[in-house]
Amino acid sequence: MQFTTIAHNANLASWQASKQHPFIQQLLAGTLPLATFRYYLIQDHAYLREFGAIQDLAAEQALDTDIATQLHAGAEHLRQGELALRQTFFDRLNITDKEVANTPVAPTGYAYTSHMYRALMTQGTAGAIAGLLPCYWLYAEIGAELAEQGSPVPIYQDWLESYRSDDYAGEMTDQLALANRVATPDNTPALLDIFNKSSWYELNFWQMALTHETWELTEPSDFSTTT
Numbered sequence: 001m002q003f004t005t006i007a008h009n010a011n012l013a014s015w016q017a018s019k020q021h022p023f024i025q026q027l028l029a030g031t032l033p034l035a036t037f038r039y040y041l042i043q044d045h046a047y048l049r050e051f052g053a054i055q056d057l058a059a060e061q062a063l064d065t066d067i068a069t070q071l072h073a074g075a076e077h078l079r080q081g082e083l084a085l086r087q088t089f090f091d092r093l094n095i096t097d098k099e100v101a102n103t104p105v106a107p108t109g110y111a112y113t114s115h116m117y118r119a120l121m122t123q124g125t126a127g128a129i130a131g132l133l134p135c136y137w138l139y140a141e142i143g144a145e146l147a148e149q150g151s152p153v154p155i156y157q158d159w160l161e162s163y164r165s166d167d168y169a170g171e172m173t174d175q176l177a178l179a180n181r182v183a184t185p186d187n188t189p190a191l192l193d194i195f196n197k198s199s200w201y202e203l204n205f206w207q208m209a210l211t212h213e214t215w216e217l218t219e220p221s222d223f224s225t226t227t
């Protein structure tokens, strides 16, 4: 069975939870507070920049020049496509460069991107490819399945539509082929673990945005045991 089939099957519950997460459900209903969407966009901007950086680093470490070219192209595509489109969202919501520069990367986004650097360190180019894949793939499914349903808020609808575009779908197909190319019987368990963790972080990225997560210390009285 192909790596991507195994990985997809292993993450059905996690991806379903992402699609049903209150962030997505409220975005579809049009009830998501704009402040929450702004928070998400600013955090996601930091995430996408790291994403491109990891893709470039993975390219530099690739032994196969064809894989290196594809990874560099993916990073460039991200900067010309998704990041450029996000700048237009920033303009619409009056998100300034200063606000972006002054917003610390929140814990979950920090952990997610750190996980992907770790994937590159431990499993090389193949590890990075596995770590980056749920990002492309989950959003492509969200676009394909939910853009039709739509949101009454224009900027939320535009966000949904951007993940349904042929351009995005084409990029995703290339990334799927790349993952299947670098997966071997030997590295598959490690790549699967990396892919699963990225999926887990995707789910928690919505939660981070919904709660406007910060590095603020939890009050001692709020630490309670669950048993």
Ligand SMILES: Cc1ncc(CO)c(N)n1
Binding pocket: 044, 047, 048, 082, 134, 135, 136, 139, 202, 205
């Ligand atoms: C956290 C996250 N995952 C995936 C995508 C899709 O590129 C994104 N923009 N942000």
